[in-house]
Amino acid sequence: MAYGGFFVLLFLGLALFYPLFRILALGVGEGFAQALANPYYWERYLWSLEYGLLSALLTLSLALPLAFLFRRRFPFRGVFLALSTLPFVLPTPVVALGFLALLGPRGLLGVDLYGTKVLLLLAALFYNLGLALRILLPVALNLEGPLQAARVLGASSLRAFLRVGLPLLLPALGSAGLLVFVYAFSAFGVPLLLGGARYATLEVEVYTLLAYRLAFPEASALMLLEILTLGLAVALYLRLRPYPLPPGGLLPPPPWAYTLGLGAFFLLLFAPLWGLFLRLDLGALASAWASEDFTPLSVALENSLRFTLLALALALPLGIAYAAAARRSPLMDLLGLFPLMVSPVAVGLGYLLAYPNLRGSLPLLLAAYALLAYPLLARALLPALRSLSPSLLEAARVLGATPLRAFLRVEIPLVFPALQSGLALALAAILGEFGATLVLWRPEWTTLTLAIYERLGRPGEVPYKEALAIAALLALISGLLFYLLDRGRGRWG
Amino acid sequence: MLRIFALLVLLAFGFAQEITVLTHSSFSLDKGLIARFERETGLKLRFLKGGDAGETLNRAILTKAAPIADVIYGFDNTFLSRALEADIILPYRSREIQNLKATLLLDPTFRALPVDYGWVSLNYDRAYFKDRPLPKAPADLARPEYARLLVVENPATSSPGLAFLMATVARFGEDGYLDFWAKLRDGGVRVAKGWSEAYYTHFTPYKGDRPLVVSYTTSPAAEVYYSEGKYQEPPTGNLFPELAFFQVEFVGILKGTRNLEGARRVVDWLLSKPVQENIPTEMWMYPARRDARLPEVFRFAPEPLGSVRLDPKAMAQNRERWIEEWTKVVLQGQSPEAVRQGRR
Numbered sequence A: 001m002a003y004g005g006f007f008v009l010l011f012l013g014l015a016l017f018y019p020l021f022r023i024l025a026l027g028v029g030e031g032f033a034q035a036l037a038n039p040y041y042w043e044r045y046l047w048s049l050e051y052g053l054l055s056a057l058l059t060l061s062l063a064l065p066l067a068f069l070f071r072r073r074f075p076f077r078g079v080f081l082a083l084s085t086l087p088f089v090l091p092t093p094v095v096a097l098g099f100l101a102l103l104g105p106r107g108l109l110g111v112d113l114y115g116t117k118v119l120l121l122l123a124a125l126f127y128n129l130g131l132a133l134r135i136l137l138p139v140a141l142n143l144e145g146p147l148q149a150a151r152v153l154g155a156s157s158l159r160a161f162l163r164v165g166l167p168l169l170l171p172a173l174g175s176a177g178l179l180v181f182v183y184a185f186s187a188f189g190v191p192l193l194l195g196g197a198r199y200a201t202l203e204v205e206v207y208t209l210l211a212y213r214l215a216f217p218e219a220s221a222l223m224l225l226e227i228l229t230l231g232l233a234v235a236l237y238l239r240l241r242p243y244p245l246p247p248g249g250l251l252p253p254p255p256w257a258y259t260l261g262l263g264a265f266f267l268l269l270f271a272p273l274w275g276l277f278l279r280l281d282l283g284a285l286a287s288a289w290a291s292e293d294f295t296p297l298s299v300a301l302e303n304s305l306r307f308t309l310l311a312l313a314l315a316l317p318l319g320i321a322y323a324a325a326a327r328r329s330p331l332m333d334l335l336g337l338f339p340l341m342v343s344p345v346a347v348g349l350g351y352l353l354a355y356p357n358l359r360g361s362l363p364l365l366l367a368a369y370a371l372l373a374y375p376l377l378a379r380a381l382l383p384a385l386r387s388l389s390p391s392l393l394e395a396a397r398v399l400g401a402t403p404l405r406a407f408l409r410v411e412i413p414l415v416f417p418a419l420q421s422g423l424a425l426a427l428a429a430i431l432g433e434f435g436a437t438l439v440l441w442r443p444e445w446t447t448l449t450l451a452i453y454e455r456l457g458r459p460g461e462v463p464y465k466e467a468l469a470i471a472a473l474l475a476l477i478s479g480l481l482f483y484l485l486d487r488g489r490g491r492w493g
Numbered sequence B: 001m002l003r004i005f006a007l008l009v010l011l012a013f014g015f016a017q018e019i020t021v022l023t024h025s026s027f028s029l030d031k032g033l034i035a036r037f038e039r040e041t042g043l044k045l046r047f048l049k050g051g052d053a054g055e056t057l058n059r060a061i062l063t064k065a066a067p068i069a070d071v072i073y074g075f076d077n078t079f080l081s082r083a084l085e086a087d088i089i090l091p092y093r094s095r096e097i098q099n100l101k102a103t104l105l106l107d108p109t110f111r112a113l114p115v116d117y118g119w120v121s122l123n124y125d126r127a128y129f130k131d132r133p134l135p136k137a138p139a140d141l142a143r144p145e146y147a148r149l150l151v152v153e154n155p156a157t158s159s160p161g162l163a164f165l166m167a168t169v170a171r172f173g174e175d176g177y178l179d180f181w182a183k184l185r186d187g188g189v190r191v192a193k194g195w196s197e198a199y200y201t202h203f204t205p206y207k208g209d210r211p212l213v214v215s216y217t218t219s220p221a222a223e224v225y226y227s228e229g230k231y232q233e234p235p236t237g238n239l240f241p242e243l244a245f246f247q248v249e250f251v252g253i254l255k256g257t258r259n260l261e262g263a264r265r266v267v268d269w270l271l272s273k274p275v276q277e278n279i280p281t282e283m284w285m286y287p288a289r290r291d292a293r294l295p296e297v298f299r300f301a302p303e304p305l306g307s308v309r310l311d312p313k314a315m316a317q318n319r320e321r322w323i324e325e326w327t328k329v330v331l332q333g334q335s336p337e338a339v340r341q342g343r344r
Helices: A001-025 A032-037 A039-069 A079-089 A092-105 A117-139 A144-152 A156-184 A189-195 A202-212 A216-238 A255-267 A271-278 A282-289 A296-327 A330-336 A344-354 A362-387 A390-398 A403-414 A416-431 A448-455 A461-487 B001-015 B030-043 B053-062 B081-087 B093-098 B138-142 B157-189 B193-204 B219-225 B260-270 B273-283 B296-300 B313-333 B338-342
Strands: B020-023 B044-049 B071-076 B113-125 B150-153 B191-192 B212-216 B236-241 B245-254
Touching: A001 A216, A001 A296, A001 A330, A001 A344, A001 A362, A032 A216, A039 A117, A039 A202, A039 A216, A079 A117, A079 A255, A079 A344, A079 A416, A079 A461, A092 A117, A092 A189, A092 A461, A117 A156, A117 A255, A117 A416, A117 B296, A144 A156, A156 A216, A156 A362, A202 A216, A202 B053, A216 A330, A216 A362, A255 A271, A255 B338, A271 A461, A271 B138, A282 A296, A282 A461, A296 A330, A296 A362, A296 A416, A296 A448, A296 A461, A296 B093, A330 A362, A344 A362, A344 B053, A362 A416, A390 A403, A390 B093, A403 B219, A416 A461, A416 B191, A448 A461, A448 B138, B001 B093, B020 B260, B020 B338, B030 B044, B030 B219, B030 B260, B030 B273, B044 B053, B053 B071, B053 B081, B071 B081, B071 B260, B081 B245, B113 B157, B113 B273, B138 B157, B150 B193, B157 B212, B157 B245, B157 B313, B191 B193, B219 B236, B219 B296, B245 B260, B313 B338
Parallel strands: B020 B044, B020 B071, B150 B191, B150 B212
Antiparallel strands: B071 B245, B113 B212, B113 B236, B113 B245
16 A cells, blocks of 8 residues: 555656746745735735635535435436536636626626625635535435434434534535635636636736746745645644544435425526527537637547546546545645645746656646646545545455455445545546646647637637537536446446 | 656657747647648647747746747747847847848847737727717726726736736826826726636627727737628727737747757748738738738738837836736726835
């Protein structure tokens, strides 16, 4: 098992720490202290904190009841679950377009929320709800036994939930809240698109300092502040104690009203996207397919699928190895989350300094994808792994299994739902092009998301319609992939 | 992992005939042209996109010690001084220089050669202003009835946004530009993150609520070109040639190239007639060659007369300060006087 941890550390060392070190090394000098004394940056910092915390609270407060509802088997359960992860893959300009069409200055609902915190928080909820749900759900599925026991012993349902269910869920809540916090805290596009520059996060400042001004000392100071903050958040979360639970399963189906209610909820949550599908222009899809002015959709689709497959092949073993190692070592837990704590632009510039010969090469691209995808996979896997009863593993060992064999044959099958969820999140991170922000891009690598950006960079109806059509297609394909993944081999029910 | 790495290093050294061109992300040329060049020269072209013009140049400066490309294309006159001062480009007196418009040769050391040029300009929605009066002079924009119709890009995150800011500096002067922006702010100007957001979410032809947008002089022509015959006339128009901001995009050979001869051929090729005539409808800029014919649709993109220019040196020296002062006035709501006092 130690090899797994070594594998993760080796990867992190090459793909993250060394390039990051090259950038931070440029940051020693004048300006470091000045940046920390600048009240403007502290304002950005406080706003990032506020946005991160509020987003995490709002998302958890909805994801928790949802996770309980999803413990049951009901019609369209898989569809709803697949839907919940969809926003993660959508390019921010497209989502912003949807939100503003609904709640913008000339929005359909007649309420102009442009530039208000409400709209920013709604967007954070929209993006992160699926993430939180997918982390809570695998543990929520194991809760029925303990809850029943509590009720048998005389506790009311409420009391059983508060005194038994909630404490058992705490590690998963921590994991989910932490991730939402990290994503909102370091959000880049969404606050700028929906609220304007007033709502720039600290991450935006880091980006400007690095990419436009080459002001390394200032950028390093702010980056260290980010890492310290997120490190503190992780340290807090690590204090949550996991409890071993026997594996559970789906509960019997509820009345139809359940499905209807959830349907209405998702209809509302995804309102910003309906416009995308209602306006879907099949003609635009056809013209995009063999476009002469832009990257043809056929090429972009092939690239997306190819890169996704290749990057998953790297992210899956990384994620599992990291989850296995982090279960025992809090230090590994912290280190493995680093890819999300560090400004992507810093790592990207670091690559150029550290590996000039690898620029524009496929392995570097795939490593970048995997780097930002594996932590999500592991975050979904960890709470479930931690809640497994150690006696299962001990039994397997007593019966003569090697640790690796026991892990792969006993524990992994038991946390299969969590693995599926984790895979879905990793897939979302890859389809959402998180990795693309790290490397220099080659035109022939254009994927679906980048084909959208490419079109949104030229003025005209055709590129506009094609961009919206490709976004709808991206949503459709991602939804389908998530759905297939959730159904897995029928283990959900 | 190691074996792959070794293989890659081998490839990188082995194929010296590959020429890497670092470009901005708007780069685009006809694939047939690229393939023909590769066939004729035996060189293999590899394009790397490094973000917008400023980001791309910065990446080249950062990796000066171990260059990541042979040729850099796309840095403009607002970044020219930085590029030259960073000393990353080799001089090259291409034989094509004699065919280029003389006004574009801004670098007397022949390191940065002009490839194309254009203007950042205000666009207006023709349908919206059909029976409403257009503003008559740039200063009118600051009146509340027009300021609340305008969307601009943030100069800190967008190159057209920065160009428009510089245009206001050139137009209203160091003392006046902040007053102009303060009035725009009070009148309700909207600031978008980048061009795509400004154009596609806030501009009225695309269901936004702002009929005035900072874009390019070629945008109306592009609207016709990309409408598949729907428009015979552009749905948008250019406003205020005197507020248009002139941009020249350059190409240069990066110091440390392993294939100087190949890099030179790429520069010559970019300045050759076929490529120059392909640039207008691919990147919506005007070709630098005198004898390059413009496509028919460019009759909707007349070159603005009397546009403003700034000295490259002044731009390099003051860029950061202008952005900072703009941020203080427009985003943080400070008064122009306070900001001007802060200069001393």
